[in-house]
Amino acid sequence: MNFKQLETFVWVATLGSFRKAAKKLYTSQPAVSSRIVALEQSLGTELFSRHAGKFELTSKGVELLPYAQKMLVMADRFKERACETNSLSGMLRLGVSETIVHTWLSDFLQHVHHSFPNVDIELTVDVTANMRNELVSRSLDLAFLMGPISEFSIQNVDLCSFELAWVCSPEIELPEGVVPLQTILEKPVITYARNTRPFAEVQAVSKQEDIEVSRLFPSTSLAACKRMALDGLGIGMLPLALINEEVDQKRLRKISSTWEPSDLVFTASYPREPFNPLAEKMATLAADVAHDYCG
Template sequence: MNYKRLETFVWVASLGNFRKAAERLHTTQPAISARISGLEAELGVKLFEREGGSSPIMLTSKGKELLPYVEKILYQTEQLRKRAGLSTAYSGVLRLGVSETIVNTWLPDFLAQLNKDMPNLDVEMTVDVTSNLTNGIKDRSLDLGLLMGPISETHIVNRELCTFALSWVASPNLDLPDRLLYLEELAKWPIITYARATKPYVEINQKFRELDGAPAHFFASTSLAACRSLAINAVGIATLPNIMITKELEEGKLRKIRSVWTPSDLTFTASYSDEPFNPIAEVATNIAVIAAQEYNRQQHINNII
């Protein structure tokens, strides 16, 4: 039985749309229709009700009955590949969504290992804030997200990757007192931080709104590299992952600011939908977990040295 026809059946059933299935499988809508027609002819049953227009394509009663069997066939096929060590058999496109903190740390190590283990795989990468990446995972426009997680939703798999601590930093040119500072004292300068709709921004904004006096001003950005540059150039006070400012602290371009409150650590997960079963995302996630662990291990060794 044709594997591509079975795979197409599962994706059309999951997405309820031939066009979306075509985008996911990187082919044309006529090709999707031909595969489904071929499978229906092979099985001798009608799998979908095609009402046309913008209405979702619905499974027939027989389609609903057969779907779990097809999913099981696809799953067991991938397990066979895994057991046989056929990583080179994986091909196609991995649509990867990444938070910028990961981009600035261990993403190159991950992509290098991914290419080594799955050389036939193409990667389409999107760097964005976690809220947008989460939507991409939920609507399956992304296969895998390396983001501030987890995503609490049925059929979303979350694997813990790493945790990064944040610190307040500023240019020495701001000449801030070398003592424990209250947030009211930090609010005299623009607060440079993560983009709106991110967990750090929401937490920081809420904390500063609780203060008496004039409201703080925020310079929010989707680019952590831009936030770091603004802090170095004494535009304001920034909150950044410690892992991104080691060199700047050593060179004296930035200094850590001691404050009565510091934002929570950032926890990152590899998150993907396992409905329908997504073997490439699963394998890529395993590689990401190992890359993150190795990066953390090397950082720990460097800190000891």
Template sequence: MNYKRLETFVWVASLGNFRKAAERLHTTQPAISARIAGLEEELGVKLFEREGGSSPITLTSKGKELLPYVEKILYQTEQLRKRAGLSKAYSGVLRLGVSETIVNTWLPDFLSRLHKDMPNLDVEMTVDISANLTTSIKDRTLDLGLLMGPISEPNIVNRDLCTFSLSWVASPKLDLPDRLLYLEELAKWPIITYARATKPYVEINQKFRELDGPPAHFFASTSLASCRSLAIDAVGIATLPNIMITKELEAGSLRKIRAVWTPNDLTFTASYSDEPFNPLAEVATNIAVISAQEYQQKQSQEAS
């Protein structure tokens, strides 16, 4: 039985739309229609109700009955590939969403490993804040997200990747006192931090709103590299992952600020939807876990 036809059946059933299935499978809508028609002819049953217009395509009663069997066939096919060590046989496109903290740390190693294990795979990468990546994972616009997680949805698989601690940093040009500082003292300068709608921004903003006195001013950015540059140029005080400021601290262009409160650590996960079963995301996630763990081990060894 034709694998592509079975795969197409599952994706159309999941997305309820030929156009979306075509985008997901990187083909044309007529090709999707032809595959479904061919499968229906081969099985001798009607799988979908096609009402036309903007109405979603729905499964017939026979389609609902057969869907679990087809999903099982696809799953077992991937398990066979895995046991046979056929990762090099994977092809297609992996739509990858990445948080910028990952971009600035172990992403290059991950992509190198991914290409080595799956040389026939293409990657379409989106760098964005975790909130937007989460939305794209839920609506299956992305196959896999390396983001601040986890995503709390029943059909989302979350695998732990790494945890990064944060510190307050500033340029020596600001001449801040070398002692424990209250947040009211930090609020005299712009607070340079993560973009709005991110967990760190929400946490930091809430903490500063609790203070008496004039409100703090925030310079929020989706680019952590820009935040680091602004801090180096003495524009304000930044909160950044320690992993991103090692060289700047050694060079003296930034110094850590001791404060009475520091934001919580950032926890990252590899998250993807397993409905329908997504073998590319699963294999890529395993590689991401290895890359993240080895990166953190290396950083711990260098620190000690």
């Protein structure tokens, strides 16, 4: 029994595929199969049952998997402690919500470049629902998203929260003071994409209050939402941090309403197993950067 065999066992069990494990470990599928067979022979027990071209963990495989995972975690922590922080290296597949892109992502990347010069980041900007799926399938190593993710296999680290505000062009006629929600929803509403929490909140409150929504303009691009609000195409439900300058310049008006959307809460989320010291370290760094930005 050796480390490569244990690592292969964990990845095959985690990804549910010899092919995906081979891709993750940068080796061939026959090599993965050979390692599993060798491990089973050394242990004297079957870890996977194979039938009709399919496979699944045996009861003994299920029993031994947590031990193998812990051994990999301890090996990674051993290597991490043996190395200086600035020697940390590798590729990190990072998913980021666009809200973070427009606020403190640049600060985070500068800290990474300064503190971990040997770390390369492959960046994907996407909505939370897609990033959650990619974390679970291990297509991403780490994501900054609207969290936390309620999935036992995902570790969540608190980052920051942003106030979500109603805003519109001064050209749109609305009463002064607190504006009833119904009056706001009589106008086109510009907000996050359909498969996001803010969009779902607007739909839920309109049904609860029995208010008919004039029109919803969902978009995966916050930059596009901001532009449409500035152009007077509707009332935007946007992060205040994104449009503070426009509000100060009176190019956008912040609206007080009888119903306010919930703050956007973000986490740095990453798979617990197999242990990835790079993802853990970057999540901790992101929490520090976010705290400095949000105060």
